[in-house]
Amino acid sequence: MKIGIVGGTGDIGEGMTLRLSPKHDVIVGSREEAKAIATCDTCREALHERDQECSLIGGSNQRAVDEADIVILAIPFKHVIPILKALTGFEGKIVVSPVNPIERTTHFSYAPPPEGSAAMMIKGLLPPDATVCAAFNNIAAEKWRALDEELDYSVAVCCDDDSAKHTVMEIVNSVSRLRAYDAGPLRAASVVESVTPLLLNIARFNRLKDVGIRFV
Amino acid sequence: MKIGIVGGTGDIGEGMTLRLSPKHDVIVGSREEAKAIATCDTCREALHERDQECSLIGGSNQRAVDEADIVILAIPFKHVIPILKALTGFEGKIVVSPVNPIERTTHFSYAPPPEGSAAMMIKGLLPPDATVCAAFNNIAAEKWRALDEELDYSVAVCCDDDSAKHTVMEIVNSVSRLRAYDAGPLRAASVVESVTPLLLNIARFNRLKDVGIRFV
Numbered sequence A, B: 001m002k003i004g005i006v007g008g009t010g011d012i013g014e015g016m017t018l019r020l021s022p023k024h025d026v027i028v029g030s031r032e033e034a035k036a037i038a039t040c041d042t043c044r045e046a047l048h049e050r051d052q053e054c055s056l057i058g059g060s061n062q063r064a065v066d067e068a069d070i071v072i073l074a075i076p077f078k079h080v081i082p083i084l085k086a087l088t089g090f091e092g093k094i095v096v097s098p099v100n101p102i103e104r105t106t107h108f109s110y111a112p113p114p115e116g117s118a119a120m121m122i123k124g125l126l127p128p129d130a131t132v133c134a135a136f137n138n139i140a141a142e143k144w145r146a147l148d149e150e151l152d153y154s155v156a157v158c159c160d161d162d163s164a165k166h167t168v169m170e171i172v173n174s175v176s177r178l179r180a181y182d183a184g185p186l187r188a189a190s191v192v193e194s195v196t197p198l199l200l201n202i203a204r205f206n207r208l209k210d211v212g213i214r215f216v
Helices: A011-020 A033-049 A061-066 A077-085 A118-125 A141-145 A162-173 A186-193 A195-205 B011-020 B033-049 B061-066 B077-085 B118-125 B141-145 B162-173 B186-193 B195-205
Strands: A002-006 A025-030 A055-060 A070-073 A094-097 A102-104 A108-110 A131-134 A154-159 A179-182 A213-215 B002-006 B025-030 B055-060 B070-073 B094-097 B102-104 B108-110 B131-134 B154-159 B179-182 B213-215
Touching: A002 A011, A002 A061, A011 A025, A011 A033, A011 A141, A025 A033, A025 A061, A033 A055, A055 A061, A070 A077, A070 A162, A077 A118, A094 A118, A094 A162, A102 A195, A108 A195, A108 B186, A118 A131, A118 A186, A131 A162, A131 A186, A154 A162, A154 A186, A154 A213, A154 B195, A162 A179, A179 B195, A186 A195, A186 B108, A186 B195, A195 B154, A195 B179, A195 B186, A195 B195, B002 B011, B002 B061, B011 B025, B011 B033, B011 B141, B025 B033, B025 B061, B033 B055, B055 B061, B070 B077, B070 B162, B077 B118, B094 B118, B094 B162, B102 B195, B108 B195, B118 B131, B118 B186, B131 B162, B131 B186, B154 B162, B154 B186, B154 B213, B162 B179, B186 B195
Parallel strands: A002 A025, A002 A070, A025 A055, A070 A094, A094 A131, A154 A179, B002 B025, B002 B070, B025 B055, B070 B094, B094 B131, B154 B179
Antiparallel strands: A102 A108, A131 A154, A213 B213, B102 B108, B131 B154
């Protein structure tokens, strides 16, 4: 299974590249191809220093879609609509949304679009035979990048297609100590996405950094 | 500090009584006083069998409000309005809401009232000098009652008053291995309450029971 990371040069995209490319073939996508190639070089170097092999190529976001079976949208909520409108070829792909619509005032709150969640909005923007999965919503970018630390978290996965959900849960379980949990249909993604503003509040009001979650 | 539990004879109320009465003076309230007294007898017996002392009296919900400094509303969301409309005397009290507005279809989802959360709705139903705190939202009733197991969870606490928040966090930390976290102002309670439908989905779709949460 080839994994394409749209927005693969952002904080979370680079972290995902570091964690996924030793296990899977990864295509790092970016709006600027040169940036994607530079990110691949940085990641390859960091992994080689730790004696880890990896399978990595950098290119445009469109190439990350075209060449992958599974496309991860590692982009902020506010960029989802313009980026998806500029891309084609999602037919038959599994599309993973780690996207969280969040507002910041005196605290962080969940600010979903009219569709109810980022995941449901993304489903509406893609062709009907693309399969959207919400996953990886509640892991901080810094933790993805901290290669010398284990990622010891629970990951809730929402999807309407059992086979795609199973595939994504296997990818989750292939990374560090992440444990995937079936969190129901895609419509249930709102309560997964809304954990992220909670974790940001917990970090902020308790002077912690990069708080994650475990189901126990 | 005296703790009154409105709805103290329900599943979660009885569990809270078992866990809180060895550490604090607890007044168990019920719409039927006889039921409250029976619950106190049951709890006292269960605690004595485990060589634990407790401070417990049973009475009406109104008595649980009148005699307590801190009132916990251990009632389902759908009963909040009728029960609060029937009670008086909340002036100057700390009112703890573990209430979660949840809808069940093919999955569990968060169904907040127009105020944005159960906690904010409760604030609007009480006199202005009552201080509402959201706490204990994400712990299953069965776990409260399982006296021979530790409660090893994180508890998010939301409140607009620092002193009341501190008091409630100390009560949280007095119970088993619960760890209180400041989760910001009361307006941030929606992202705390919405963890509960997520935990119910995690339990349901992974065939688990009574799933809880830890911030790590």
